Amino acid sequence: MILRLFLIRGYKTRIAKRIRGFSVMVYREKDESTYERDLRKRIELINGVIANINHPALEICNLVESRVNELISKINEADSIIASDMSHSELRILNSILYQVSKIEIVKS
Secondary structure (H helix, E strand, O other): OHHHHHHHHHHHHHHHHHHHHHHHHHHHOOOOOHHHHHHHHHHHHHHHHHHHHOOOOOOHHHHHHHHHHHHHHHHHHOOOHHHHHHHHHHHHHHHHHHHHHHHHHHHHO
């Protein structure tokens, strides 16, 4: 239990530093660009994971994985590459988040 709390606290600290870095990068962007949109989405998704990581009843990996599966379905149903571009970006972001969260789950086990 103590190891789990230690890992979560360390993960939150690393993510908070990343969010600060992303926020600075977003502030520097002048125009609405794909890069800025991706940074905003990354911050939003990371904050969502952090909000849910403290709930022991929630399986955070399953939660993120279900969102990944929803995005894959959405991409497969899209009519064009342009329509699925935002979903692809979100999918890449969620995959990196899922990797980080899975590392914590493996250590907890």
